Amino acid sequence: MDLGSTTVYAGGRYCAYGDARVGLLTHGLQYGTGCFEGIRGFWVPEDRELYLLLLREHYERLAVSAKILMMQLPHTIDELLEITAELCARNNFETDVYVRPCIYKSAEDIGVRLHNVPDAFAIVPVPFTRYLDAAQGLRAGTSSWRRADDSAAPPRAKITGLYVNSALAKSEAVANGFDEAIMLSADGHVSEGSAENIFLVKRGVLYTPDPSQNVLEGCTRRAIVEIAQREFALEVVERAIDRSELYAADEVFFTGTAAGIVHAQSVDRRLVGDGTIGPVARKLAEYYGRVVRNGVPSYAGWLTPVYAGHRAAGLSASG
Numbered sequence: 001m002d003l004g005s006t007t008v009y010a011g012g013r014y015c016a017y018g019d020a021r022v023g024l025l026t027h028g029l030q031y032g033t034g035c036f037e038g039i040r041g042f043w044v045p046e047d048r049e050l051y052l053l054l055l056r057e058h059y060e061r062l063a064v065s066a067k068i069l070m071m072q073l074p075h076t077i078d079e080l081l082e083i084t085a086e087l088c089a090r091n092n093f094e095t096d097v098y099v100r101p102c103i104y105k106s107a108e109d110i111g112v113r114l115h116n117v118p119d120a121f122a123i124v125p126v127p128f129t130r131y132l133d134a135a136q137g138l139r140a141g142t143s144s145w146r147r148a149d150d151s152a153a154p155p156r157a158k159i160t161g162l163y164v165n166s167a168l169a170k171s172e173a174v175a176n177g178f179d180e181a182i183m184l185s186a187d188g189h190v191s192e193g194s195a196e197n198i199f200l201v202k203r204g205v206l207y208t209p210d211p212s213q214n215v216l217e218g219c220t221r222r223a224i225v226e227i228a229q230r231e232f233a234l235e236v237v238e239r240a241i242d243r244s245e246l247y248a249a250d251e252v253f254f255t256g257t258a259a260g261i262v263h264a265q266s267v268d269r270r271l272v273g274d275g276t277i278g279p280v281a282r283k284l285a286e287y288y289g290r291v292v293r294n295g296v297p298s299y300a301g302w303l304t305p306v307y308a309g310h311r312a313a314g315l316s317a318s319g
């Protein structure tokens with residue numbers, strides 16, 4: 001990815017990616033003491049508009065992650081919404097985007113801790129490229145790596161260092177011929193994928209691990225629960241889920257900002273249904289796909305238009 005000329009937000013100003021520097025001894029790099037978000041923007045050519053999805057929800061979660069790591073966001077949530085839209089506008093994106101805000105311990109010294117270390121904040125937007133190849137569905141495999149426990153390092157916070165857990169699981173899954181990992185908690189219950197939440201469908205009811213199962217409480221997870229309940233009157237149950245319930249399920253699917261909604265073709269080499277996307281996942285994915293591209297007026301509140309504000313203010317997008 002050639003990011004050199006991309007405009008980013010770092011150190012309280014807009015600058016070129018190549019001009020924003022992080023030192024080798026930076027705490028966040030050496031100790032994983034940072035947290036981040038992944039936000040998507042959807043370009044709709046007919047509207048000539050880029051819509052950022054669930055922007056406020058992502059920044060609210062970042063504020064929680066930061067609080068857990070004893071850090072303070074340098075801006076209010078409202079300011080962050082404005083800065084993010086401005087940043088995308090400055091890049092003149094006319095494509096789907098992925099926006100990566102991060103806050104990290106920025107001291108360049110030795111000594112692991114959370115206290116008495118300054119923070120730094122940055123936002124990097126990039127054109128979005130496909131994260132998972134969803135068409136065929138995923139061959140998912142249960143990982144031998146257990147999900148980190150809240151008592152050790154809380155997955156509820158989107159902590160950079162915690163992604164070692166996900167990376168170990170993902171690479172093990174790929175090495176074993178799977179596309180994606182399913183991590184269990186230390187007690188053997190289903191937690192989540194390497195970068196997605198997980199749902200199963202049984203007799204028309206949706207089940208997903210509750211927030212005490214060491215999951216990141218996904219924005220997409222919440223969106224899908226809302227759409228399922230509100231638009232399709234589906235029952236959604238959040239509870240501990242056994243591994244074998246995945247084998248017995250009618251449907252299994254993953255949700256995540258980057259991944260979208262993608263079904264599991266198989267779990268631990270056991271076919272889910274006939275391996276194709278099931279009816280519940282299909283209708284949720286279709287509806288969600290319309291919502292994110294401003295196709296459902298009642299969900300317009302989930303979207304932050306990037307260029308509308310600029311045009312209204314008569315600003316040049318490159319300004």
Ligand SMILES: Cc1ncc(COP(=O)(O)O)c(C=O)c1O
Pocket residue numbers: 038166192193194195196197215216217218219220221255256257258
């Ligand atoms: C570990 C993990 N779980 C779940 C999710 C899904 O969260 P969201 O829907 O907010 O992207 C992610 C996405 O980043 C993740 O990394």
